[in-house]
Amino acid sequence: MTTNHRPSTPSRRAPRGSAAAARTVPSAGGGAPAGGRAARGSARDKLIAAAHQTVRRKGYAATTVDEICTVAGVTKGAFFHHFASKDALAVAAAEGWTERARPMFELPPHTKLEDPLDRLLGHIDFRLAMLEGPVEDFTCFVGTMVQEAYATSPAIRTACEASITAYCEALAPDIEAAIARHGISHGVGAMSLARHIQAVLQGAFIMAKTTDDPAIARDSVTHLKRYILMLFGRG
Amino acid sequence: MTTNHRPSTPSRRAPRGSAAAARTVPSAGGGAPAGGRAARGSARDKLIAAAHQTVRRKGYAATTVDEICTVAGVTKGAFFHHFASKDALAVAAAEGWTERARPMFELPPHTKLEDPLDRLLGHIDFRLAMLEGPVEDFTCFVGTMVQEAYATSPAIRTACEASITAYCEALAPDIEAAIARHGISHGVGAMSLARHIQAVLQGAFIMAKTTDDPAIARDSVTHLKRYILMLFGRG
DNA sequence: ATCTACATACCGACTGGTTGGTATGTTGTC
DNA sequence: GACAACATACCAACCAGTCGGTATGTAGAT
Known part of the structure; x- marks a missing residue:
């Protein structure tokens, strides 16, 4: 898969609090100022969770950025908006793993x-x-x-x-x-x-x-x- | 490296019994009919030894066929003469590892x-x-x-x-x-x-x-x- | 002994698909 | 309307594998 069409997630904007399996990763910022639902700014966490899942199965080098995006249900644009490179995601995912544990x-x-x-x-x-x-x-x-x-x-x-x-x-x-x-x-x-x-x-x-x-x-x-x-x- | 120029090994045909570190891997055929020096048919063993060395450093997926060839001092032609695919080399190298141990x-x-x-x-x-x-x-x-x-x-x-x-x-x-x-x-x-x-x-x-x-x-x-x-x- | 026929070992340019990364457009939010 | 959070289209480099060719041996016939 070279280009990355909209992934076939049935409903992209999940109602609320879905992706429960990987919810343990916090916003990684500081204190959330207010607001209830994260909604739009959830791509980062979903990418980290997708990296955890995919890398554990196939290893790091064999895991492509496209694949992580597909699993996360976002596009490459979102990926490189949040991470400067594949390696940068790896570093963030390692930090996320600590939180998850x-x-x-x-x-x-x-x-x-x-x-x-x-x-x-x-x-x-x-x-x-x-x-x-x-x-x-x-x-x-x-x-x-x-x-x-x-x-x-x-x-x-x-x-x-x-x-x-x-x-x-x-x-x-x-x-x-x-x-x-x-x-x-x-x-x-x-x-x-x-x-x-x-x-x-x-x-x-x-x-x-x-x-x-x-x-x-x-x-x-x-x-x-x-x-x-x-x-x-x-x- | 896409194309694969002759690697810069000083003398390609080693005098005799060089590559001592990985010599434990036998000819993998049956009984050698006669003959003393292996010389010409040594590419296979060198490729396996190169795989051991390189994969241990960088992992399997990140190791390219070209790189294994360079380390082994042979060309891609030799590689695919002896192994049907990169995965086939991996299997042979795993067997070679047992011999080496x-x-x-x-x-x-x-x-x-x-x-x-x-x-x-x-x-x-x-x-x-x-x-x-x-x-x-x-x-x-x-x-x-x-x-x-x-x-x-x-x-x-x-x-x-x-x-x-x-x-x-x-x-x-x-x-x-x-x-x-x-x-x-x-x-x-x-x-x-x-x-x-x-x-x-x-x-x-x-x-x-x-x-x-x-x-x-x-x-x-x-x-x-x-x-x-x-x-x-x-x- | 030499020549033919064939087999094995190896070379290296080439290719088609893949991959990390970029450039630009679009949408929602404050 | 400005900015963040995405999406889409695209590209240059890379990579496993291919293919036509060469060098070196070797077995059998003469």
Whole structure:
């Protein structure tokens, strides 16, 4: 598709609050001054959500700007109105991914448990439960993208690093508190363990992609959970 | 580069046995009838080695056929003489990757240790020692490629799966023997642990790419080694 | 031994479709 | 009416794959 005709979305201006799947991404500005419906200025968020979806399936380089536009239901004019280049969208989408992951540390029930170790184990169980259905629905956008861009685009690599670091830093306080309360073997550090958790998840995603089977990924995360239990003397 | 001029390799017909880094890939035919030097029929192997090198740096989709040819020091004519398509090269390169990894299980000193657990731990240490220098020199070709191709090319996905499965199956016998001799906690299975080892390595590669720092990867593999030690009651 | 017939290995200009990006027009809003 | 938020038309570069041709071997007949 070279030119980009109006995409065949049945009703372009959705009634209100549609595109629910990707609504977690905020306006990325500051405080919305007033007004209820965003309506017209929604192309940016839709493009970012479309990038998340498409890149996770096909990778970054294989994903074309036209395709992102089609999935988002907008035209190329809208794309280059909001983003200076494909790479600029990638950077914005990496930032958007961080926002999209944030509720994971606040919403689920386990985040209210009293013992920080229980919160940590609850998080692992939560990630474990996510590993179901189509592979492209639970894999990591930034993990996928950084593989292709780490050596060719410093801006994208840095944006992906920021997203992954944010995840680890969101995880670290509970680990820190769990260490303080329960102690840990071998003097393992909180950030070190947080990064290892992230690494196992990323590796589990690759194994799931390779075998086209989420069960392989779940098995690996189960090993991870066992390791954490053993570190805290609950083996 | 659209047209493909003769690449600027100083002497095209290498004296003998150059390209040593990728020599592990055999002729892929059957029994070589006679003859000593391969010389003329070396384009295929050089293209596969070039694919390993380039794809690990830039990813599969971003790597062009022209670029692979340039790195290999051959022309496009040679490329399409040996491979029907870019995807066909990818499949062959995945098979070549398995061959290239095979010596890892035979050559290093630790493979001759008497205790299978020592051999396993020696392998982890070996992988740990590999995590140095430029990221693109120690990362996994099939792990990188499958991320981009798992949903779009069944042939490539299957070839990558075969390579990773071969790695796990090469690792499993020692794990099995170690379990038989030393016992293991929680009834962990040999293939399950082998796949987890592979997952942690793949995850460590992604973390190294993200941070552009092999130390992060080493830290994760150190966690893995500690987990294995604990499983075998040597925590 | 040499010549014919054929096969394999390789070269490089060319092509048609694709892709990121641009230039310009249109519509809604303050 | 001015400005933001789009839409449409278009382009130059790029890229996988093609194709006619050449160089090098090799097997069989004479």
